[in-house]
Amino acid sequence: MATAKDRAQASAGSGLNDDIGEAKRLELYRTQVVIREAEQRAFDLFLQNLVKGTSHLSLGQEAVAAGFAGAMKPGDLSFCTYRGHAHTLARGVSVEKVLGELMQRDNGLMRGKGGSMHLTSAEHGVMGSYAIIGAHLPIACGAAWRAQYKGAKDVSVCFFGDGTTNIGAFHEALNFAAVWKLPVIFVCENNLYMEYTPIGDVTAVPHPAGDRAASYGLERVIVDGNDADVVYRTAQAAFDKARAGGGPSLIECLTYRHSGHSRADPAKYRPEGELERWKERDPIKIYKERLKQFGIAENVINDIDTDVKRVVDDATEACKAAPVPPVDILTTDVYADGGWAWRN
Amino acid sequence: MAELTYRDAVIRGIAQEMERDPDVVFLGEDVAKAGGVFKATVGLFEQFGPLRVRDTPISEQAIMGAAMGAAMTGLKPIAEIMFSDFFAVCFDYIANEFPKSRYMSNGQLKCPLVVRTGNGAGSRFGAQHSQSVENWCMMIPGLKVVAPSSPRDVIGLLAAAVRDPDPVIFFEHKSLYATKGEVPDGEIVDQLGTAKILRPGTDATILALALMVPRALAAAEKLQAEHGINAEVVDVRSLVPLDTQTILGSVARTHRLFTVEENPRLCGWGAEIVSIVADEAFYDLDGPPVRITTPHIPLPAADNLEDIVLPTVDRIVETVRRSLGS
Incomplete structure (x- = not known):
């Protein structure tokens, strides 16, 4: 009789040299730990009043960001929401740049001009984080249209929450992408809550993205968003389809956010025990087990943990020491000439 | 051509x-x-x-x-x-x-x-x-x-x-x-942020945009023919960037400012221009700047009603004439 461990191993692959392989698995693990540690640090820095404004954490949802970023090629484009720290970090943007922006320092990704909800790093393919729900789905379509028109092979990936599926732009973008057969992947992170309200209370179908796919002639894809291997393989299939000219995909990743909607939200609306049950399925816990099942030595895993903690500590110190943005950037980059002149 | x-x-x-x-x-x-x-x-x-x-x-x-x-x-x-x-x-x-x-x-x-x-x-x-x-x-x-x-x-x-x-x-x-x-034949490339003086004049500056431009021009001809008022008509063309130099220069010559706006009155583009002129050319003015606009109402469908709400040639003529006291 097969043990639980055997079954897990069989479901995850057939050993170190399976389709994912050791190097990719270590990368997926490290990405998740970077996100976890950086966001946990962001939360701690709130409490010290060093992170200003609002912030929307992805604690518990790391596998989605890691799995997709792991399947991307250089040149692929990410379009994120205000809950975009995870996807930004997953593309390789430094923790210091992200924390610096959250702390609104001059060393931040956008030197404090954008803030937590608008993380952007064009050089890493992070083409913006958008704080108006749904806005970036059509924008991702446009980037994909450019790839189609130019014959480029890059794919645009658009991440959003379950709540986004109830706004008009979602439906406009899905139809548009399907009709134009655009190389774009729509990734719904269904974390069960639109903000404070359970998504099921405000949505006509049980699966806010998956159950809408048929409306746009797309396949219904609903996957375990807490298992980075599952996400990675799902992402790869969608990338292959997009690059081959097969058009868009809509993927619903089932996951759960461990924190509230934003820094203002203690998430008291959760039913008793729900958070604890999901923490049993913590993506990092799942993935650590996975690595062990594949025979990766504990010290290799611990070294990653230790190294990431050091990176986050160093970034924190660098941000604390960084100056606030100089006043002279207040009026730069309103227009393409670098300035803000609206009259002569 | x-x-x-x-x-x-x-x-x-x-x-x-x-x-x-x-x-x-x-x-x-x-x-x-x-x-x-x-x-x-x-x-x-x-x-x-x-x-x-x-x-x-x-x-x-x-x-x-x-x-x-x-x-x-x-x-x-x-x-x-x-x-x-x-x-x-x-x-x-x-x-x-x-x-x-x-x-x-x-x-x-x-x-x-x-x-x-x-x-x-x-x-x-x-x-x-x-x-x-x-x-x-x-x-x-x-x-x-x-x-x-x-x-x-x-x-x-x-x-x-x-x-x-x-x-x-x-x-x-x-x-x-x-x-x-x-x-003209061939490639045409203009410049954003430039207004154009379509009819030079000495007695009043009339700023207009889009459909209001031909009406302002017709009004200027009528003002000249019937009332001896020589109005300058400026096609604003570009609201942003705004060619304030051309506008201020015109007001400095004519000493009176009128805007002809199709947008409803509140926060119409003319309000911003009047505010700029008031700030920067107040002492060039011989009288209050006057805005000729669509009133602050939704637009009606019936032709006779729609015709009344938009600034007309006659409304422009009458407003300028009365304001200049001739």
């Missing part, structure tokens, strides 16, 4: 830029195979093909978003929103996305696109297909806003808009599509 309609000038302007630059693409509702509901894009689909001239669903957010995504990543899209009233269903892109991405990203992102739209009254379409909404856009930092009044300016300002690295909202006036004007 040839006589061209304003409508055909739109076609020529788009074609000029698409011929010049293969990165210029065009999308909108009914714009390709049907040639546009105002017939202002006829022949472009046949000339440039289905990859560059594309029909969209009735999805204004998708049109605007797709234009932005394409612009951010290297194309130079021209998007059409059929009626400017529909800006209200995709205003997020106008207010939050196009104009802020460069700033928020500290210069990492760009948004070089043009949104063309049918603006203004005169077609008896009622309150949701007749508005002049240029002031909705003028108030947003990061946008450029243009509204040509003649076929020649349509081509030149459209070319300037397409070549501009910023998002430009390009207001075409529905009631001007059938009007004609002389247009």
Whole structure:
């Protein structure tokens, strides 16, 4: 009789040299730990009043960001929401740049001009984080249209929450992408809550993205968003389809956010025990087990943990020491000439 | 030199830029195979093909978003929103996305696109297909806003808009599509941010935009013929950037300012200009600046009612005459 461990191993692959392989698995693990540690640090820095404004954490949802970023090629484009720290970090943007922006320092990704909800790093393919729900789905379509028109092979990936599926732009973008057969992947992170309200209370179908796919002639894809291997393989299939000219995909990743909607939200609306049950399925816990099942030595895993903690500590110190943005950037980059002149 | 309609000038302007630059693409509702509901894009689909001239669903957010995504990543899209009233269903892109991405990203992102739209009254379409909404856009930092009044300016300002690295909202006036004007042969490229003195004068400055320009010109002729008032008519053309130097220079010569605005009175573009003149040229004025606008009401459909609410030649003449006390 097969043990639980055997079954897990069989479901995850057939050993170190399976389709994912050791190097990719270590990368997926490290990405998740970077996100976890950086966001946990962001939360701690709130409490010290060093992170200003609002912030929307992805604690518990790391596998989605890691799995997709792991399947991307250089040149692929990410379009994120205000809950975009995870996807930004997953593309390789430094923790210091992200924390610096959250702390609104001059060393931040956008030197404090954008803030937590608008993380952007064009050089890493992070083409913006958008704080108006749904806005970036059509924008991702446009980037994909450019790839189609130019014959480029890059794919645009658009991440959003379950709540986004109830706004008009979602439906406009899905139809548009399907009709134009655009190389774009729509990734719904269904974390069960639109903000404070359970998504099921405000949505006509049980699966806010998956159950809408048929409306746009797309396949219904609903996957375990807490298992980075599952996400990675799902992402790869969608990338292959997009690059081959097969058009868009809509993927619903089932996951759960461990924190509230934003820094203002203690998430008291959760039913008793729900958070604890999901923490049993913590993506990092799942993935650590996975690595062990594949025979990766504990010290290799611990070294990653230790190294990431050091990176986050160093970034924190660098941000604390960084100056606030100089006043002279207040009026730069309103227009393409670098300035803000609206009259002569 | 040839006589061209304003409508055909739109076609020529788009074609000029698409011929010049293969990165210029065009999308909108009914714009390709049907040639546009105002017939202002006829022949472009046949000339440039289905990859560059594309029909969209009735999805204004998708049109605007797709234009932005394409612009951010290297194309130079021209998007059409059929009626400017529909800006209200995709205003997020106008207010939050196009104009802020460069700033928020500290210069990492760009948004070089043009949104063309049918603006203004005169077609008896009622309150949701007749508005002049240029002031909705003028108030947003990061946008450029243009509204040509003649076929020649349509081509030149459209070319300037397409070549501009910023998002430009390009207001075409529905009631001007059938009007004609002389247009030089060959490439025409104008400059954003420039007003034009169409009729020099000494007694009063009349600022106008789009459909109000021919009315202001007709009013100036009447003022001269019937009342001996020599008015200067300035076509503002570009609300952002705003050519305040031409406006202030004109006021310094005539000492009186009138604005003729199709937009409803509150927060119309003339209010901003009057405020600038009051700030910077108060002592040039011999009398109060006067705004001639559509009243602060929704637009009616009936022709006799619509005709009353828009500034007319007679209303302009009467207002200027009374104000100058002659």
